[in-house]
Amino acid sequence: MKGVILAGGKGTRLAPLTAVVNKHLLPVGKYPMIHYSVLKLREAEITDILLVTGREAAGDFIRYLGSGSEMGVRLTYRVQEEAAGIANALELARPFIQEGEKFVVMLGDNLFEESLTPFVRSFEQREGAMVLLKKVDEPYRYGVPVFREGRIIRIEEKPDHPRSEYCVTGIYWYDSGVFDRIRRIVPSERGELEISDVNNLYAEEMLLAYEVMADWWIDAGTFSSLQEASKYMLKRQE
Secondary structure, three states, X not given: OEEEEEOOOOOHHHOOHHHOOOHHHOEEOOEEXXXXXXXXXXXXXXXXXXXXXXXXHHHHHHHHHOOOHHHOOEEEEEEEOOOOOHHHXXXXXXXXXXXXXXXXXXXXOEEEOOOOHHHHHHHHOOOOEEEEEXXXXXXXXXXXXXXXXXXXXXXXXXXXXXXXXXXXEEEEEEOOOHHHHHHHOOOOOOOOOOHHHHHHHHHHOOOEEEEEOOOOEEEOOOHHHHHHHHHHHHHHHO
């Protein structure tokens, strides 16, 4: 199974830091944030990895990660010319993924404790797509799954009144059919191709599975969550 790390975007919630450095290269503990995404994939024996980032940061990622050999992986890079949404960035993985191949997608600001290995094995037995969920205190800040009879029937993006206590983390599994579904969606009101729209197409076809993360997870995209993530990682690295 291959891996795709999405490490572009504007990082507006971390401005003005992100005016000079890509969010995913900010320090978390002893390493840049992106280090942990690569490490988690390698731990799950996913070593063929595509990293998608913006033009202005590509050189910085290459300087830090190089070919990936020092971390025991093989890295390929693609440039997203403009921040046009997660699904737009994922579209760049089309040449990297073979017809019929399954793969995992990670947003580079997701930091977590659990091994991905059990989830990889779970998706190997499935078709369609799979998302990882996490029970959180403020689900309205995220995409929130709506359940019916034990399955996700749709994902509501940042709802005022969440219909569950779970959020959709930035860790997804897809079959190669995801690229055809990306072509079927249209830009949202903010002009971006939203990954929730892609996931909802799978949900409509009853092809969206899910698993729940039990251990520590954080979206390190704000100053408070970045600080929390750094404290957590430093403690583990003592």
